[in-house]
Amino acid sequence: MNAKLSTLWQSLFGNSVRAFGVVSVVFLCSLAIAPAKNHFSEWRHYQHGYLKMIRNRSEANTLQRHFQGGIQQIWLPDLGVVDRCTSCHVGLNEASLTDVATQPFRKHPVIPHKLDEFGCVICHRGQGAATTVAEAHNSTLAWEQPILPARYIESSCGECHRGALPGTPVLNEGRRLLARYGCVNCHTVKLADGTTMKATDDPPSLSHIADKTTREWIYAWLKDPQAYAATATMPNFKLSDDDARDMSAFLIANSTPVAGDSIALPAKPSSDPAAGTSLYGESFCASCHAVQNAAGNLVGGNVGPELTRVGNKVKPEWLSAWLRNPRTYDPGTAMPHYRFNDAQVATLSAFLQAKTDSDLLANVHLEAATPEQIAHGKRLVSDYGCASCHEIAGIKKPENFAPELSRIGSKPITQLLFLPGMPHTLPDYISGKIKQPRAFSPGLKMPQYTFTPGQVDALTTALLSLNDRSTTLPPSLTVPAVPESNYQPAGKAGKLMSDLACFSCHRINGHGGDMAPDLTWEGSSVQRAWLVSFLKNPGTLRPALIRRMPRFNLTDEETSELTDYMITVYQNPVIDRDSIPLSGYSAGEIELGRQLFYGKYSCQGCHILDSKNDKGYVGPTLTQVGSRLTAAWMYQWLKNPQSLRPGTIEPNRAMSDEDAQAITAFLMSQKGSTKKEVAKK
Amino acid sequence: MTRSLFIFFTVFTASLCTSCSHKRDSALLPKPTALGAAIVESSGGKQTAQAGTLLPQPLVVQVNDEQGNGVSGALVQFAGAAGVTFDPPNGLSDSSGQVTTNVSVGGEAGRYQIVATTFDKSHKKIELKVEEIALGYQQTLGRTLADQYCQRCHNPESTAERVSNYDNLEIKPHAFTEGDTYNKISDTDLAAVISHGGPALNKSALMPAWGNTISKSDIQALISYIRSVSDPPSRDAGPLFAKN
Secondary structure, three states: OOHHHHHHHHHHOOHHHHHHHHHHHHHHHEEEHHHHHOOHHHHHHHHHHHHHHHOOOOOHHHHHHHHOOOOOOEHHHOOOOOHHHHHOOEEEEEOOHHHHOOOOOOOOOOOOHHHHOOOOOHHOOOOOOOOOOOHHHHHOEEEOEEEEEEOOOHHHHHHHHHOOOOOOOHHHHHHHHHEEEEEEEEEEEEEOOOOOOOOOOOOOOOOHHHHOOOHHHHHHHHHHHHOOOOOOOOOOOOOOOOHHHHHHHHHHHHHHOOOOOOOOOOOOOOOOOHHHHHHHHHHHHHHHHEEEOOOEEEEEEOOOOOOOOOOHHEEEHHHHHHHOOOOOOOOOOOOOOOOOOHHHHHHHHHHHHOOOOOOOOOOOOOOOOHHHHHHHHHHHHHHOOOOOOOOOEEEOOOOOOOOOOHHHHHHOOHHHHOOOOOOHHHHHHHHHHHHHHHHHHHOOOOOOOOOOOHHHHHHHHHHHHEEEEEEEOOOHEEOOOOOOOOOOOOOOHHHHHOOOHHHOOEOOOOOOOOOOOOOHHHHHHHHEEHHEEEEEEOOOOOEEEEEEEEOOOHHHHHHHHHHHHHHHOOOOOOOOOOOOOOOOOOHHHHHHHHHHHHHOOHHHHHOOOOOOOOOOOOOOOOOOOHEEEHHHHHHHHOOOOOOOOOOOOOOOOOOHHHHHHHHHHHHOOOOOOOOOHHHOO | OOHHHHHHHHHHHHHHHHHHHHHHHHHHOOOOOOEEEEEEEEOOOOOEOOOOOEEOOOOOEEEOOOOOOEOOOOEEEEEEOOEEEEEEEEEEEEOOOOEEEEEEOOOEEEEEEEEEEEOOOOOEEEEEEEEEEEEEEHHHHHHHHHHHHHHHOOOOOOOOOOEEEEEEEEOOOOOOOOOHHHHHHHHHHHHHHHHHOOHHHHOOOOOOOOOOOHHHHHHHHHHHHHHHHOOOOOOOOOOOOOOO
């Protein structure tokens, strides 16, 4: 054996010439490794494939001319992008390659950005500098960011675009859910602009809860909020019977009364059994509150809580006081102060109390609480972080109760613990945490939500957009969200508007809801007399709407206070209310306007002007628009509706001055017949 | 070095695991207790969703016997082109003969063919094919714009949030899915009628002009959306992703 080896040695390196020859051959071979690797590289293989594919196409010449061999790179130092993806994805910019079935050759779908200006990994993640499929797409040592599944792709839009975009419904929904379900009450989310994400769920204070409801209801609610209301945003904490017993005991014992939030009504409910239903309907409670109908469908809005089983929850005396004036119990509530008279309160209260589910509390039997139970309940209430969302007397809102999520979208996989069987990717981890938070470890406090799979995807998308890049991007490269203003009207009228909760539905100067029209320029747009009569007895201008302006039973003094304020303060600077007369147009001009209205512009497609013949349902009814709007507003609106209300769907028809004048004349002649019709509409 | 070994090892075991789990999947198919004669769609075909995302409604198929009554206990398996996922990927039909699955379309825009299979009494495969539509970015934008500006008139169906205006129009527009109409209109003509209104194509002025309200690129997005949902499919509807 040894002898054999030594002869081999002899024959290879026996003399210096031989040795030199052998070493040279070895050296040459090793030199050839690199070019060979290059020759057999994947990108070369794909480029060959591409050239073969385009050969059979009619536009082969153009494609051939555009083709550049070798490794391609998009280099954007500002963004830290070094992307070589186009070495294999050769046809990304070729307009004609939309129909190619084999990847990686198809043209990139249309997006608002140029590939050469943004590269690939900014949106798709992955390792841009890599030149093999596996390294570019999959997680490797150097790179914690594998390609992002298409399901979550909108998260990348959210890194720079801080506000809602029309093309990213999933991201928008995810962000809405983060706020709406109070995720950000426990998890801090600091945004790059220095602000913190705010919740929109408005959970009630629990400091006076014993006035409102019973311990039994609290117990049942704590055990399963969705059993009371399917739409409840409160999650399920999976409490044991004993824990729910003790927490309910503490909340009742901790509650202090509020003067005037419970009353024994002097009046009796109406004897007419239908009176409650009709008062509920007339007051348009359903604009904000939903109730499950017999078929199990929810009917109504989601500004206020669902009322399907409200009779199980509220104490009658509290409900009466609440309906009389909700601000006594909760000064900041989104619910308007309706100014019902006692008989109306009694009727509505009886109607709501009848909304019960006999099963809900049937099995809840609680003994009187012991001091130990109450003390234990208090501990649980602070342990579970209830005060992160709810105000609770004697318990401070915990800071940083749950992990901060400001950069969750860049969390390294090595720092994550996965459930058995779960794919080891960040999106899978995040969605797994949302789906079954307690599965990750028995001691975790994060509660169980009842999200649909689509909602989980949306939330995951929104969370993935909170990452290193989104936090560190220079402000010049971001597109900020339009911030919600904190506009508050002043004086007596301002007080009245808070009392009526106008901002729960209407937006003014960038503050408020979007259920009802923006009132920022209301003073320029409507006639005073119309506004007075509308506030007294609102009808709807849009026959197809389910949500409507309720009647608040205002006094004459309140009505004129509000009207004066709106007419004087909510003025658009471009419009001079009195610059165009309200009446006195010639018959010829009116007739011309009529022809334009029904002919060239065919406004009747969306608006009802002659209630016998027109049927359009999209825009407001115009039957008596001449008594409602100012001519100056109408003219400017016809010329350019978006200049007055950005985003309105009324199309800008680029009307000539003459056409706009004639249609204004025609519309101003539509005064409506009687006052009564104004009210009914 | 140890780290790279570790990573390699995890990737390796992970890939092993996934390949195993594929095998396990087929090994763990539920045992059918009945066989059907036909498989039909109950609901959930022809939906649209953004590429890579869940369809809004689940896909429900029904296994029937010779008389057209639902068969319970029949095994149905779902399959689609690469990227399409099913939750669950298979199941036994319930008491009314139905199997329900949540479908996510693939990550690229286009139409996806989904195949639901079951076996008949002679153990022959019977298949049901349904098509679902995946929208790319531009089409998604178009969908948002269409919902905002157009569907009230163009879609005869009302929802809780949007009462249709279709019935109120003297001259009826076409639903954007009506390929027989839209496939005959060129991109240029579509852009013209949207920008300048019905009269641009000798149609009714009840179709308003949107050219001063909706930007050119947004009008392109609307057209792209209309093309992607038309039925029969337009030539620009995007690739059809079928299994194999």
